Amino acid sequence: GSDVYEEARIPMMSPSATAALVTERGLEVVNRVAFRDDVQGTVDAHYMYKILGVRRIAVLHDNDSYGLGLAEVVRDTFTELGGEVVGFEGINVDDQDYRSVLTPLAASSPEAIFFGGYQQQAVLLVSQMQDVGLGDVIFFSDDGVYADVFIAGAGAAAEGVYVSFVEEAEASVEANEEFNETYREMFGVYPEQQGPFHAHSYDSAWIVFNALNEVAEVDDDGNLVVDREALIEAIRGTEEYEGLTGTLSCDEMGDCGAGSIGINLVEDGEWVAVEVPEDLLEMEAE
Secondary structure, three states, X not given: OHHHHHHHOOOEEEOOOOOHHHHOOOOOOEEEOOOOHHHHHHHHHHHHHHHOOOOEEEEEEOOOHHHHHHHHHHHHHHHHHOOEEEEEEEOOOOOOOOHHHHHXXXXXXXXXXXXXOOHHHHHHHHXXXXXXXXXXXXXXXXXXXXXXXXXHHHHHHHOOOEEEEEOOOHHHHHHHXXXXXXXXXXXXXXXXXXXXXXXXXXXXXXXXXXXXXXHOEEOOOOOEEOOHHHHHXXXXXXXXXXXOOEEEOOOOOOEOOOOOEEEEEEEOOEEEEEOOOOOOOOOOOO
């Protein structure tokens, strides 16, 4: 789709496309508020190795560009740190039983399993890990699993699961609380019950609205005119927009995301943010 937008000169702003390649193709119309998976995967690998003390992991992915790309970053980074990756396997998202994939992994005794993918498959994986002798193995995943529906679906098996997601900027905590309450008043549920990228979606829309306000003109006939090339430039030129996800500025590739990667843990049926050292990527590996 983005190639078509590029040809038609229609700019786009994604709230949730995290694959590194999204903005690396040099397309002038493609921008995103979401963080990059090469950053997310690097933080995940460092956290497992340095903070959790894990030395042997197995890596699973959903064969999708998102899940596979993230899994490759985790595999390569964990190996560079000195860890051992005892398995790297793709799963079929249409399957309901992953025990045939999980059972061989049990024999190689991983201390953690990293999964690149989404919550529907993660629910099945954590539940079936219990059945094949991997119940005590850490399950670590990504923003595609950071949802309340994962906890609801996995139940007790969700306890102790780690996932990464963008860390909320301190400056935007109050703005997020106000947004959450307004959303609940309008729609009857809190936005996090719908999915994790509501704040990114809000910021994506406002970056486009702000650019439209900047370039839109009324012509001599009273028509509202938006010059596409001017709009493309205005979006890419966004600087220091104060959003729900932090202070956003777009670079020359269209990466506009703010905030660092945070790690979340399921405790007593709820997501709890755990501390991630600011110097995690610089910490000396043992």
